[in-house]
Amino acid sequence: MLFPGNEEFPQLVHVFLFKLVLQPAKPGFVQLDISHFFATRAVLDKSTPNGAPGSFNPTIPLATPPPVSSYMSLILFSSLLLILYTLTQVIRSINMTLFVHTGANMPIQTDVVIIGAGPAGLFQVFELGLLDIHAHVVDSLPHIGGQCGELYPEKPIYDIPAYPVIGAQELIDRLMEQIEPFNAQFHLAQAVTGLERKDNGRFALVTSAGTEFDTATVVIAAGLGAFQPRQLRVPGAADFNDKDIHYKIARTDDLAGKDIIILGGGDSALDWTLELHDKVKSLTLIHRRVEYRGQPASVKKMKALAEKGALRELHGMVREVRSDNGNFKGLSVADAEGNTHEIDADKVFVFWGLSPNLGPVGEWGLDIDKRQLRVDTEKFETSETGIFAVGDINTYPGKKKLILSGFHEAALAAFGVQKHLDPDKRVFLQYTTTSPIMHKRLGLEKSE
Helix, strand or coil: CCCCCCCCCCHHHHHHHHHHHCCCCCCCCCCCCHHHHHHHHHHHHHHCCCCCCCCCCCCCCCCCCCCCCCHHHHHHHHHHHHHHHHHHHHHHHHHHHHHHHHHHCCCEEEEEEEECCCHHHHHHHHHHHHCCCCEEEECCCCCCCHHHHHHCCCCEECCECCECCEEHHHHHHHHHHHHHHHCCEEECCCCEEEEEECCCCCEEEEECCCCEEEEEEEEECCCCECCEECCCCCCCHHHCECCCEECCCCCHHHHCCCEEEEECCCHHHHHHHHHHCCCCCEEEEEECCCCCCCCHHHHHHHHHHHHCCCCEEEECEEEEEEEECCEEEEEEEECCCCCEEEEECCEEEECCCEECECHHHHHCCCCEECCEEECCCCCCECCCCCEEECHHHEECCCCCCCHHHHHHHHHHHHHHHHHHHCCCCCCCCCCCCCCHHHHHHCCCCCCC
16 A cells, blocks of 8 residues: 555545556555555546446546536536545655655665775675675765875876786776676765664665665775875964875876975885886975885885986975975974975875774774774674675784785685685685686676
């Protein structure tokens, strides 16, 4: 019934409900049952002279007037039409309300929700797809790519198998191409605000946009969580943030012919130094210590370039931002001996790492070690059964924060998800090179 449990509705109302919704069912509506059909038919027979007793003729319009023989009959009939029109408007309003409450906002039913659309989350889609498991992906950023796309889309990456070098955004593009056969559904620009286990063992997951999921499993691939770059906080910096002082490099072509400063001593700072030293007018790398946190090979290359004069290396602390009449001029840097260096620059890029913040993830009752989620190394499941974690957000003995590690974790987590969904099913490893089943899932062969 359209109005479950509301038998007290007048039969006349049911007449017009019948006329309005007797058509292919829409989401949230159900067909009137047989008792309502008979009640409707009886009333219609009284007002449709062409219909045989006890039958319903759908070809007769609802507004066909009965035979009239007087002016008063015309007035009564006009009044009846006005009443009927008013009733249909009321019923239409009721129908719209019922549509909202009987299906339009029902939670999305799924086997798995992946939180995070960075490299690990995207490869998780692929590994799940190979096992014929469809995924929904939620990310707080408005675009796909995670930290790669947000902070360093043009940063070169050298440790992806079969790619001597690949840009971060290119890596994301290739992953998106790889997962295309599996039709993952993305829910972007919305953070996960709630996650609870239901009585039936499944999870209720809610986002900041009001999207609701009823999911059997969750894979957290959220990188460092709700990350923010560590900012330069010295006198004058606030006036030039995101104007001349930046925390990511989006377009290297825009830096041609400019004097730039890079702050930092980790992999990002070193990688960009090596990438840009011959593409800009001048480059100065400033790190507060003599020791670097980046890869030793990168440090060696950077120092060799500094010795040749291809770039400048300086150790010290930034004291203030230099400006003249509101125009950015550069930085003042104090070295270990207390000497002040005035360095001219058009742009400054700060790569001091990210300030990790787990956000709501930290409130879900999971076992956390130094802002990371503890997982096993068999299936990368957290302390909560059915919740898995891959990529930079997890930790375990020997953990290395590499994209390559996240890919490995995603592969094993996919088998863990499959086992959780169907504990009694025997799993046979299928190879993408030879398996017809895998070829069909990858769209290489049409299903019979």
